[in-house]
Amino acid sequence: MIPFLAFFLVGLAGNNKSPKIWGLISTGAIAVSAVLSYMTAWRYLFQVGKVEETYQKIIAFNTTWLTFTDKLHIDMGVLLDPISVMMLVVVSTVSLMVHIYSLGYMKGDPGFYRFFAFLSLFSFSMFGLVLATNLFQMYIFWELVGVSSFLLIGFYYYKDSAVAAAKKAFIVTRFADLGFLIGILIVSYLTGTFDFQTLTDPNGAAMTQGAGVAFLGLSTMTWALILIFMGGAGKSAMFPLHIWLPDAMEGPTPVSALIHAATMVVAGVYLVARLFPLYYTAAPFALEVVAVVGGFTSLFAAIIACTQTDIKRVLAFSTMSQLGYMMLALGVSGYGGHDGLGYMASMFHLFTHAMFKALLFLGAGSIIHAVHSNFMGDMGGLRKYMPITHITFLIACLAISGIPPFSGFFSKDEILAAALHHSTFFFVIEYLVAGLTAFYMFRLYFGIFWGTDRKYEHTPHESPLTMAVPLLILALASMTTGFIPFNDFVTSDGHAFHTHIDWTVAGASIAIAVIGIVAAYFFYKQKNDLPDKAANTFGAFYRWSYDKFYVDEVYMFVTKSILFGIISKSVAWFDRHIVDGFMNLLGRMTAGFSERIKGIQSGRVQQYAFAFVAGVVALVLIFAYLKG
Amino acid sequence: MIPGVSLYEILTISAVVFFIGVYGFLTRKNLISILLSVELILNAVAVNFVAFNVYLYPGDSQGLFFTLFMIAIAAAEVAIAIAIIVDLYRLVKSVDVDETTEMKY
Amino acid sequence: MERIIFYILAAVIVTFSFLSVTSAKILRAAVYLFLVLIGIAGFYFMVGYHFLGAVQLTVYAGGIVVLIIFAILLTEQIDNRLARPKAGMVIASAMLALLGIGVSVYSILNHVFDKKIAGQLATVDDIGTKLLSFDAGGYVLPFELISILLLAAMIGAIVIAKRPIR
Numbered sequence: 035m036i037p038f039l040a041f042f043l044v045g046l047a048g049n050n051k052s053p054k055i056w057g058l059i060s061t062g063a064i065a066v067s068a069v070l071s072y073m074t075a076w077r078y079l080f081q082v083g084k085v086e087e088t089y090q091k092i093i094a095f096n097t098t099w100l101t102f103t104d105k106l107h108i109d110m111g112v113l114l115d116p117i118s119v120m121m122l123v124v125v126s127t128v129s130l131m132v133h134i135y136s137l138g139y140m141k142g143d144p145g146f147y148r149f150f151a152f153l154s155l156f157s158f159s160m161f162g163l164v165l166a167t168n169l170f171q172m173y174i175f176w177e178l179v180g181v182s183s184f185l186l187i188g189f190y191y192y193k194d195s196a197v198a199a200a201k202k203a204f205i206v207t208r209f210a211d212l213g214f215l216i217g218i219l220i221v222s223y224l225t226g227t228f229d230f231q232t233l234t235d236p237n238g239a240a241m242t243q244g245a246g247v248a249f250l251g252l253s254t255m256t257w258a259l260i261l262i263f264m265g266g267a268g269k270s271a272m273f274p275l276h277i278w279l280p281d282a283m284e285g286p287t288p289v290s291a292l293i294h295a296a297t298m299v300v301a302g303v304y305l306v307a308r309l310f311p312l313y314y315t316a317a318p319f320a321l322e323v324v325a326v327v328g329g330f331t332s333l334f335a336a337i338i339a340c341t342q343t344d345i346k347r348v349l350a351f352s353t354m355s356q357l358g359y360m361m362l363a364l365g366v367s368g369y370g371g372h373d374g375l376g377y378m379a380s381m382f383h384l385f386t387h388a389m390f391k392a393l394l395f396l397g398a399g400s401i402i403h404a405v406h407s408n409f410m411g412d413m414g415g416l417r418k419y420m421p422i423t424h425i426t427f428l429i430a431c432l433a434i435s436g437i438p439p440f441s442g443f444f445s446k447d448e449i450l451a452a453a454l455h456h457s458t459f460f461f462v463i464e465y466l467v468a469g470l471t472a473f474y475m476f477r478l479y480f481g482i483f484w485g486t487d488r489k490y491e492h493t494p495h496e497s498p499l500t501m502a503v504p505l506l507i508l509a510l511a512s513m514t515t516g517f518i519p520f521n522d523f524v525t526s527d528g529h530a531f532h533t534h535i536d537w538t539v540a541g542a543s544i545a546i547a548v549i550g551i552v553a554a555y556f557f558y559k560q561k562n563d564l565p566d567k568a569a570n571t572f573g574a575f576y577r578w579s580y581d582k583f584y585v586d587e588v589y590m591f592v593t594k595s596i597l598f599g600i601i602s603k604s605v606a607w608f609d610r611h612i613v614d615g616f617m618n619l620l621g622r623m624t625a626g627f628s629e630r631i632k633g634i635q636s637g638r639v640q641q642y643a644f645a646f647v648a649g650v651v652a653l654v655l656i657f658a659y660l661k662g
Numbered sequence: 663m664i665p666g667v668s669l670y671e672i673l674t675i676s677a678v679v680f681f682i683g684v685y686g687f688l689t690r691k692n693l694i695s696i697l698l699s700v701e702l703i704l705n706a707v708a709v710n711f712v713a714f715n716v717y718l719y720p721g722d723s724q725g726l727f728f729t730l731f732m733i734a735i736a737a738a739e740v741a742i743a744i745a746i747i748v749d750l751y752r753l754v755k756s757v758d759v760d761e762t763t764e765m766k767y
Numbered sequence: 768m769e770r771i772i773f774y775i776l777a778a779v780i781v782t783f784s785f786l787s788v789t790s791a792k793i794l795r796a797a798v799y800l801f802l803v804l805i806g807i808a809g810f811y812f813m814v815g816y817h818f819l820g821a822v823q824l825t826v827y828a829g830g831i832v833v834l835i836i837f838a839i840l841l842t843e844q845i846d847n848r849l850a851r852p853k854a855g856m857v858i859a860s861a862m863l864a865l866l867g868i869g870v871s872v873y874s875i876l877n878h879v880f881d882k883k884i885a886g887q888l889a890t891v892d893d894i895g896t897k898l899l900s901f902d903a904g905g906y907v908l909p910f911e912l913i914s915i916l917l918l919a920a921m922i923g924a925i926v927i928a929k930r931p932i933r
Contacts, residue, residue: 640696640759644688644860651867658874664813666770669880675777677871679784679803681864686788688860694793694838698800701831702784705807716814721886723897726819727906730894733826734913738920740831744838745924751842 065130117307117381121164124300124388129157131504132292135396139288139403149189149286156182156293163301169218172305176214176269179301180207183293187285199281206278210268217261224255259313259320263306263327270302270357273331279354283346287399290346291392294353300384303360310364310377325365325456329463332358336470340477343409345398348478349391352434355467356387362464363449366456376456379448386441390433393508397427400505401482424483426509431479435472435547443544450542465546472550480554672713680706693747693757697740704736773813780806791851797835804828818891 133153140149159182162175181204188200264275271279282294306313306324313321332355339351360380367376400423433442446468454461679702686699708729715725751757780803787799804827811820889897901907 638759640688640856643684644863647684647688647867648863651863651870654870654874658870664769664773667773670876671773671777673875674872675781677875678781678868681867681871682781682784682788684867685860685864688863689857690788692793694835694842695788695796697835697838698796699788701800701827702787702803705804705827709807709810712811712814712816712819716816716888718880718882719886720888723889723893723904726816726889726894727897727909729819730822731909731913733822734917737826737831738917740834741920741924742927744834745928747838748841748928757842 065133117304118164120381120385121304122161124385125157125160125164128388128392129153129160129292131392131396131508132288135291135399135504136286136288139399140286149186152182152185152189153288153292156186160301164304169221172308173211173214173218176265176301177211180204180211180269183207183282186289186293187282189285189289193284195281196284199278199284203278203282206275207268210265210275213261213268214265217258217263217265220258220261221255224258255312256319259309260323262309263320263324266302266305267327268302269305270300270361271331271354272302272327272358272361273334276331276335276354280347280350283344283350287346287395287402290349291395291399294350294395300357300360300388303357303364303380303384306361306364307377307381310367314367321365321367323365325362325460328358328361328363328365329460330358331355332362332467333463333470334358336467336474339474340470345401345409345478345482346395348474349394349398352394352471352475353391355471356383356391356434359446359449359464359467360384360387362460363452366453366460376449376452379445379452383445383449386433386445389508390430390440390442393426393430393505394434396505396508397423397430422505426505427483428479429509431475434475435551436468437544437547465542469546469550472547473554476551476554669713669717672717673710676706676709676713679709691759693750693759696759697743697747701736701740704732708732769813773810776806776809776813779803780810793839794836797832797839800835801828801832804832815888818894 133150136149136153140146156179159175159178163172163179166172166175184200184204187203188197190196266272268275279294283290285293313324335351335354335358339348339355342348342351360383363376363380363383365376367380400420404420404423429440433440436443436446438444450461450464450468453464683699683702683706686702687696690696690699711725711728711732713725715722719725747757783799783802783806787796787803790796790799804823808820808823808828811817811823897904898906898910
């Protein structure tokens with residue numbers, strides 16, 4: 035709630051007179067929230083939550099808001115359980131870092147206070163989403179998050195491209211939310227409740243509802259859960275609903291860090307995790323769908339990331355790829371005990387990814403701030419000028435590539451293990467993607483910090499302290515969080531279980547990461563012809579990858595020609611001619627009718643008298659005789 | 663009371679005259695002719711009143727007084743009507759009813 | 768005996784009223800009306816309302832018809848032949864009138880009139896007394912109102928028919 039109040043305060047009362055104050059208020063609010071969430075996490079995980087070795091869900095607060103029937107009602111409440119608490123920590127930490135960072139990054143921007151107001155709104159929405167006790171409340175906050183994201187992406191509202199990107203994000207996610215809503219309705223219809231606790235109770239009746247084969251060989255529940263996943267896929271930029279994420283980079287870089295690296299885009303993953311027991315028990319096919327989509331997306335995005343030239347776009351596709359990882363991990367997971375490895379791995383990766391991705395984005399922001407350009411082509415040899423950024427960026431790259439002892443190694447390793455456990459096919463895909471990840475990340479790294487020494491017009495300087503400190507903190511997090519024994523805290527059914535590092539898998543993943551790094555080293559450390567030659571070898575494929583496989587173009591074609599041309603045109607024609615035409619016809623009929631009968635008002639007294647007498651005689655006839 | 667004549671005959675006659683007056687009112691084109699028709703109507707009504715009085719309520723004299731007053735009012739009405747017709751004639755130089763159709767759509 | 772006179776009077780009334788509404792020349796219409804009025808006055812004399820008959824002759828026949836003739840002269844209509852009305856209008860009005868007559872006569876003939884109050888017809892004395900009495904059966908109020916009405920009508924007629932002041 036606190037960020038919400040901050041949003042109101044800053045949004046309504048803020049102005050540019052003393053921008054620092056508003057920024058500080060907002061940041062202060064987030065700091066308080068962060069502290070509170072740490073406290074909550076601590077208490078929950080170590081003191082209160084555990085009952086008989088199982089983490090229980092605790093409803094801290096619940097009020098009924100709307101009632102449909104006795105059993106079906108929408109509540110507003112706070113649900114505490116391992117993943118929600120973990121998300122609290124993630125969201126508040128990253129948000130706090132971003133707030134501090136923005137104090138420096140957005141300095142001098144005319145929309146300073148507006149930015150912080152929106153940041154607070156976003157944080158509030160995210161908290162609400164994470165703490166939701168039931169599907170509908172989650173949906174409400176889901177939409178709120180979408181709105182905040184829209185506001186933040188389109189922050190530079192005077193730029194057409196930003197406005198278009200914001201619209202695109204909102205529309206695509208809204209379209210996905212349509213599926214989400216339908217899914218919610220079906221689920222609630224089948225099970226009679228929105229409540230998470232009831233829905234995911236392993237012994238509960240919700241599991242078996244709608245189990246019969248209903249439609250195209252899948253049970254209704256499966257369809258519903260697939261639809262819900264569609265909503266999550268939109269938010270988490272899974273193929274084919276991913277098109278908004280690269281364009282969303284039009285927003286200021288702290289926005290990209292907060293929303294598109296660490297928090298909003300993981301909402302989809304969070305959703306599936308939240309409903310995981312239901313997915314696993316009632317609709318395993320849906321989990322297959324999740325895994326396939328996740329896997330495909332990660333590969334797809336990784337390929338595209340190899341050829342992009344805009345820093346933020348590379349990072350965006352990288353996010354997409356990592357999200358694919360998380361989705362896949364959920365998809366291959368089992369339930370209960372050791373089988374729930376994928377679930378735990380997914381959440382773990384979410385946690386670590388938030389840290390190092392935010393770090394990457396903030397670092398990129400630092401670079402952009404210094405060089406005043408997004409293009410990799412404009413950068414090179416920056417290591418001499420920006421040491422702090424250099425080191426933290428390197429740490430993040432190592433983490434994302436899965437090099438021990440950084441955090442990414444641990445979480446990615448768990449995912450790979452889970453994938454192998456489930457099916458070799460998925461394992462192979464993810465293995466490839468791991469290699470590609472290392473490759474493109476280090477291509478980015480080398481291209482920026484090594485490469486050719488360029489002459490810059492004005493010397494890039496290291497970022498101010500407000501921007502540097504978050505970088506350092508996040509770097510620290512990236513290094514250490516790998517060691518958190520997640521398997522003790524976050525598991526599919528609340529029981530802790532024992533994991534160990536499977537060194538065969540780990541070794542293999544390290545190996546391919548190193549290969550990727552070395553390849554990038556040769557390609558990009560010094561300027562040479564190798565990249566161009568490689569590009570030529572790949573030929574058309576390279577072009578396709580560079581153009582992001584033309585997914586956008588397909589969308590445009592569908593929308594423009596089919597939707598606009600055929601459907602919209604005919605609907606518009608219908609509206610103009612038939613609906614409006616009907617109204618016009620009514621009008622014309624009335625006018626014509628009155629034209630014809632206005633002759634009655636002829637001004638001739640005799641006509642009036644005639645009518646008068648005739649009327650009287652008629653009335654006499656009727657009342658005296660005909661009425662009987 | 664006219665011996666030998668029943669009420670019905672008188673009433674019939676007054677009805678006939680009344681509707682002849684109505685016919686004249688609806689048909690004639692000259693304003694003054696219309697006035698004449700109106701007079702016919704009024705007189706028919708007067709006859710009606712008097713007949714009822716004489717045949718049904720001989721002791722009461724309401725019919726008589728009604729008719730008396732009606733004659734007075736008719737006189738006043740004709741006077742005003744003539745004044746209007748004269749004025750109208752000055753305006754449109756005609757007493758044709760078709761010329762007086764200003765109040766139309 | 769009276770019956771015959773009555774029937775003659777009735778014939779006069781009806782014929783001349785019909786002629787009045789269908790005559791082509793306006794002066795003739797006025798004269799026919801005059802004759803109708805005389806017929807009606809005769810009727811009043813027959814039933815015993817001598818005063819009423821006298822008033823009818825004086826005011827109606829003598830005053831109103833003369834007034835109408837003045838109007839005819841003032842509007843220079845005396846020589847004009849009246850236009851024939853449109854055939855459609857004639858037929859429609861005729862039908863309406865006949866219908867009206869039919870309905871009225873039918874109603875009249877079917878109704879049973881019973882004699883209510885026995886008594887004497889009012890004499891001139893009675894009329895005079897009643898006109899100015901404010902007892903239960905008195906007519907002083909309408910009397911006064913009529914006088915005001917006549918005053919208003921006179922003034923109104925004068926104002927309307929005045930030549931406009933240049």
